[in-house]
Amino acid sequence: MSKELIIYTDGACSGNPGPGGWGVLMKFGDAEKEIFGGEDDTTNNRMELMAAIQALRAIKPGFDGKITLWTDSTYVLKGITEWIHNWKARGWKKSDKKPVINKDLWQELDVENAKRDINWKWVKGHAGEEGNERADELARRGIPGREEE
Numbered sequence: 001m002s003k004e005l006i007i008y009t010d011g012a013c014s015g016n017p018g019p020g021g022w023g024v025l026m027k028f029g030d031a032e033k034e035i036f037g038g039e040d041d042t043t044n045n046r047m048e049l050m051a052a053i054q055a056l057r058a059i060k061p062g063f064d065g066k067i068t069l070w071t072d073s074t075y076v077l078k079g080i081t082e083w084i085h086n087w088k089a090r091g092w093k094k095s096d097k098k099p100v101i102n103k104d105l106w107q108e109l110d111v112e113n114a115k116r117d118i119n120w121k122w123v124k125g126h127a128g129e130e131g132n133e134r135a136d137e138l139a140r141r142g143i144p145g146r147e148e149e
Helices: 044-057 074-089 103-114 131-143
Strands: 005-013 020-029 031-040 069-073 116-120
Touching: 005 044, 005 131, 020 044, 020 131, 031 044, 031 069, 044 074, 044 103, 044 116, 044 131, 069 074, 074 116
Parallel strands: 005 069, 069 116
Antiparallel strands: 005 020, 020 031
């Protein structure tokens, strides 16, 4: 029986906009991998998106098992599972005809998402769920200037 790859992602920002970080916890059976990074001038939503992008990019080529990705961002969850279809059909415009915010990252996430069959799930943030709490810690660690915290 194949194992499931479980991914937790989170973004954090000190000020919005301001310095921000993203964090990813990947679990496959007993194996775990943590990755994180950040940017000097960004937003929380951009870091939430970057966490998902970096998580999917970190999956080993050829992996064809089940993938569940947990995010505490309804923006990321609804964007990739619902809104993106209409954005693409309208030439990356929202229903009000204004450009999609963070279009560059949505396009990157769309490319990565299309490579695999991902079960996108929402988890309530800061509610004690271990995987989400660890992803949050990694995201905060990724904020530039906060590596020592």
